[in-house]
Amino acid sequence: MNFIIDAAIKAVKHIYQTDITPADISLQETRKEFDGQITIVTFPFTRFSRKSPEQTGTDIGEFIKNELTEVSAFNVIKGFLNISLSDQFWINQLYKNIATEDFAIAKPNGKKVMVEYSSPNTNKPLHLGHVRNNLLGYSVAEILKTAGYDVIKANLVNDRxxxxxxxxxxxxxxxxxxxxxxxxxxxxxxxxxxxxxxxxxxxxxxxxxxxxxxxxxxxxxxxxxxxxxxxxxxxxxxxxxxxxxxxxxxxxxxxxxxxxxxxxxxxDFDKFYYESNTYLLGKDIVEEGLEKGVFFKKEDGSVWIDLTNDGLDEKLVRRADGTSVYITQDLGTAQLKYNDFGMDESIYVVGNEQDYHFKVLFLILDKLQKSWAKGLYHLSYGMVDLPSGKMKSREGTVVDADDLIAEMESTAKEVTEALGKVNDFSDEEKQELYHTIGMGALKYFLLKVDPKKRLLFDPNESVDFQGHTGPFIQYTHARIKSVLARAGVNSVAQQPTELAPEERDLIVLLNRFPDTIQEAAKGHNPGLIANYVYEVAKVYNKFYHEHSILQAEDELAKQFRLQLSTASAKVISRGMNMLGIAVPERM
Known part of the structure; x- marks a missing residue:
């Protein structure tokens, strides 16, 4: 919304003879209880307007409304200027932006990121904790790709x-x-x-x-x-x-x-690293640290770093007998990864029990003056529990990933058949659908919450076609595809001049997709995408129930709503794909 920012700068200059920059303007989404779509916070301007926040907002609002044809109205609530954009503006956004093929796919930004995830031990199968790790790492990588980054998906296998x-x-x-x-x-x-x-x-x-x-x-x-x-x-x-x-x-x-x-x-992964090849790495870095005075030797010959001034403790980096410790290997592997790819950012997807380890690792590399150390990031996540309690792998009570996948497919089959949704599907189509719904339920449930939060996974709750779930979103997509399959979408030269509130709300929400992707990429948080797509599904369903599409009042309204439906399906599909979730054409 740069044109709003430009108009606000012009307004302040004209009314108060004061120069401000885009950084001085805080744009927000208008809260749902107020009219408008864009809100400008006016409190910061009172220092030079010498007026109340309300009067300042009114002054600026009147100027912007007169300046921009796109602005249809404004209102001021305390220190917040809420701006309503015209129906014509939102209709243009749909046809010229949202409906285009490359909508929300950012151009390459020239930055390279490695996302390391999975990191299994080769002495046991993957379990529920690994499932969260894999889904989180994969989704973050896909979001970063869509946001314009060059992404390498890496897996460091603990094979020794x-x-x-x-x-x-x-x-x-x-x-x-x-x-x-x-x-x-x-x-x-x-x-x-x-x-x-x-x-x-x-x-x-x-x-x-x-x-x-x-x-x-x-x-x-x-x-x-x-x-x-x-x-x-x-x-x-x-x-x-x-x-x-x-x-x-x-x-x-x-x-x-x-x-x-x-x-x-x-x-999937682009690059595998193996501990059997990397466990001896890091010894050269220990020598480098000794030369730079970052590390010190004790009388027994062991090598340490003193991090007490950083609020941590002394950390062993090489034993007295010359052998490596775990962090020695991690120092060497971090250097190897940078040598291989020269990335701007390196993300480690590892559970929060390793928070201290990564704090120490990144601090050591920073003290060694590695130019790339500032780009290291630990994507720390919480444990996943089942209603039955915590997992313990050595005792054979692990919640096995393969068993979990099979259970999700079985639960999806039960729920789907009870609803009678697959009577005309072949056996092969049914099996594919049960897998798609089961995995959609599992992935959505694990990804919709902030990664840092510990969560309780309930398989039955996750497969609910009416709840805040993956299957609800998948069903909405299938519903849209069913409508589109029954009616041909034509590109019409004529466009409507007015919008119903439900149509406007849906376009406004779809328009937020690119910003949501960038925000999720910056915060390494798939939950932002998951919850956004759920909102799109909810708002689409409201629009669908309020307005007939195939039986619309005229051909113009019908074609417009079909275009809006096509755009909604595309956003849902792209959003879910970033979470690694397939959306079926029919259910």
Whole structure:
């Protein structure tokens, strides 16, 4: 709305002989209880108008109304000047802007962003927490793309370490040569099964040693299984061919399983990084930090950084024996990612239990004067709970992602069939629809809330065709497509001259789409898109119920409403696609 800003600057200059800049003007959406679409806050202008906020608003409002033909009326409520734009302005917005093919798709802005998400361990299947992570990362990446950024989707796979060796050892001891092929299990589930077996057998050994008189800590260290797992890790790090061969085989099983889950979730990646390739990185950065005086050595030879002046504590960056700690690897990986892509921003999608770790990581890189450190961002998100309680993976009570997807499809099938909506669908079409609705319900429920909030996921609540849900929005899209399929949309030269309130409200809302995308991109918040699309669906349904489309009073009104319906379907579809949610043509 730059023309409003320009007119306001001109008004202040003309009335009060004062020069102001666009930065001095605060434009807001007019609150729903007042007339108007654009609001100018007039309080800041009273310092040179020497009048009340109300009188200042009236002065400026009268000038703008006389200056701009697009302005049909204004009103002033306290220090807020509410401006109404004419029906003709909104009709032009629909035909010349909203209805165009590239509406809300921003031109490239020259900025490159990496979004790193998923980051699974290769010792177990993906669970509900991973689902939120994957959906959040994918959606943020898609929003940034639409907002004009060049985006790289990255996945750092945790494919090494003691946890991997636990699954490998349990398979060696108890597996009897089982494979995904011989068992019919997905590979990630099979490997996860042995991670759980390790934990159960390890606990038995701990209890036995405690019965022999050892303390809990002693028993944990001395249990034969943990010692064997540590030996396996040492052999892996030494490059033992037999151990590496088993590691590669079991990881291949897991990657195949992950691939199927990623496909069902509808997420993808442009670049994979593997900890087995990156865990030795960072040692050069430690030397660099010592040279710059950012790090210091203790008497035992260990290397640290003192962050007490920054409100944190001392942090170990290299052990006395010269081996890396986790943050050493992260320092090196951050440098590697920048070397590979030279991005302006690097977003880490990781749960909020790692808030402290990322605060330390980013601070260290900043102190090392890495030019790209200011572009690092931790997209911290809260845990997902089910009504049954918190997930615990090692005990085999994990809420498995594949089970969750199957449950969502089953729930979607129940609800859809109960409503009798699929009587004329083939079996294949039904299965595709149940998957689309089930995944739409799951994704929308997890993405509509602010990422930082912990949330309770209720599968039944999420599949509600009348609620604040994905299926409600999907059904609205299908309804619009059904209307459009029954009536041909013609591009008419003639346009209406007046709008009904419901038509105007819908156009005003659709017009906000580009700004909403930019705001969601800036805040890394898919919830803004999710809630915006829900508003569009709600406002469209109100318009649909108030005004006949196919039986409109004349051909002009019919074609206009069809154009408005086409634009609404496009915005809903694009908005949902940014959330990774498919919208069916019919339901």
């Amino acid at each position: 370490g003691i946890h991997i060796c636990k699954s490998m050892l349990a398979w060696q001891l108890f597996g009897n040569g089982e494979t995904p092929e011989s068992t019919g299990m997905k590979g990630d589930h099979l490997v996860g099964k042995y991670y759980v077996i390790f934990d159960k057998e390890y606990k038995k050994e701990i209890e036995f040693l405690k019965g022999e008189g050892q303390t809990e800590e002693e028993a944990k260290k001395n249990a034969p299984l943990i010692k064997q797992a540590q030996t396996l890790l040492q052999k892996w790090e030494a490059g033992d061919a037999e151990v590496l061969d088993l590691w590669k085989t079991m990881n291949t099983w897991v990657y195949d399983g992950f691939g199927k889950t990623y496909k069902a979730l509808g997420v």
